[in-house]
Amino acid sequence: MITNHELYRHLAQKNDNKIVLLVLDGLGGLPLTPNGPTELEAAFTPHMDRLAREGSCGRAIPVRPGITPGSGPAHLSLFSYDPVQHDIGRGVLEALGIGFDLGPDDLAARGNFATVDENGLVIDRRAGRISTEECIRLTKKLQENTSLSDEGYEVFVLPVKEHRFVLVVRGPGLGGQLTETDPLVTGKPPLPVQDESGTPEGEHTARLINQWIEQARNVLADEPRANSLNLRGLAKEPGLPKFPELYKMRAAAIAVYPMYKGVARLVGMEVIDFDGDRPHHEIEALARVWDDYDFFFVHIKKTDSYGEDGDFEAKMREIEAVDQVLPQLLNLDPAVLIITGDHSTPAKLRNHSYHPVPTLFWGQDVMPDGALIFGERASERGALGVFHATAIVPWAMGYAGRLARYGA
Numbered sequence: 001m002i003t004n005h006e007l008y009r010h011l012a013q014k015n016d017n018k019i020v021l022l023v024l025d026g027l028g029g030l031p032l033t034p035n036g037p038t039e040l041e042a043a044f045t046p047h048m049d050r051l052a053r054e055g056s057c058g059r060a061i062p063v064r065p066g067i068t069p070g071s072g073p074a075h076l077s078l079f080s081y082d083p084v085q086h087d088i089g090r091g092v093l094e095a096l097g098i099g100f101d102l103g104p105d106d107l108a109a110r111g112n113f114a115t116v117d118e119n120g121l122v123i124d125r126r127a128g129r130i131s132t133e134e135c136i137r138l139t140k141k142l143q144e145n146t147s148l149s150d151e152g153y154e155v156f157v158l159p160v161k162e163h164r165f166v167l168v169v170r171g172p173g174l175g176g177q178l179t180e181t182d183p184l185v186t187g188k189p190p191l192p193v194q195d196e197s198g199t200p201e202g203e204h205t206a207r208l209i210n211q212w213i214e215q216a217r218n219v220l221a222d223e224p225r226a227n228s229l230n231l232r233g234l235a236k237e238p239g240l241p242k243f244p245e246l247y248k249m250r251a252a253a254i255a256v257y258p259m260y261k262g263v264a265r266l267v268g269m270e271v272i273d274f275d276g277d278r279p280h281h282e283i284e285a286l287a288r289v290w291d292d293y294d295f296f297f298v299h300i301k302k303t304d305s306y307g308e309d310g311d312f313e314a315k316m317r318e319i320e321a322v323d324q325v326l327p328q329l330l331n332l333d334p335a336v337l338i339i340t341g342d343h344s345t346p347a348k349l350r351n352h353s354y355h356p357v358p359t360l361f362w363g364q365d366v367m368p369d370g371a372l373i374f375g376e377r378a379s380e381r382g383a384l385g386v387f388h389a390t391a392i393v394p395w396a397m398g399y400a401g402r403l404a405r406y407g408a
């Protein structure tokens, strides 16, 4: 069952109960041997286990059964937006991730500096992974020396990291279904941007962007390594309904990595700045802004990174590190705490996976169930069963008394 925003917008009501959504990226795992534990089951997590015993568990499907999600769509789902219905481009995520304030007239692309030979064939798709300082210099050079010929259009070229940058084009009537220029292999020339929507906006947008690319490549032509570029994930700002408006909750995001801040911004959450990158730094930041918001999204990245490295042990230790900071979080007295992941990243697979994600809800009015510890297999004995991840925020709102009665 996928969340119906209009219904919840209608029922949402304010109160003083605070909700924390604690996301361990890629939380779900797999046993290395059939009878062995998963990463979460193997981890020593006395606090999570107590919360599972006192609360309710289930397993969340991020997109659709059997589908392995990227972290962007998987987070949209956690925030209650069906990612199939709201397809957001990689360029949009990248732009939001560096803190660019994308507006409704903006189209964003992820850019990669590249090296081409004298025949224009790509010989290095990452321009030898130039330094971030180089990236800053080059994006400045492009910003100062490129423009769009059509009246009323603006262009922004922004550095990300190493060979990566963001291009934002701003102006009326941009759109379409635009293809990428990266040939994805070396020895081939970059491709032109093409529109697959067949609309006049799409055609116009493709023409504008191809003009800019030509100019930009001329500006870069004398560079030793980054003498060309490619654009990927071209997409418009999707104009999603904003979370604080839908649910009548002021929402804060506490995350270390840019993309997660970006998705949170996309739905209207405020991103909190803080120093440090460990779970305890994130909980300190949470404590600092506790009085100013109603809903808090706290994102832990490294569980996913270690899963992708195939490092079962390190992923398990990171889960334990999060468990150790839970008392500090609980001291803040949240009405509802959710612990989940955006998808599974079993170390066994070294990749994201489609497996449903163990999820726990804890709070005063949460019904305790048969899940006596927090883990994949224990979650099967939870009362909530298997549900779509878009149901997480609505469940939490119900537990927090933030939904009015439906009908008389």
Ligand code: ZN
Residues within 6 Å of the ligand: 025, 026, 070, 071, 074, 304, 342, 343
């Ligand atoms: Zn993820």
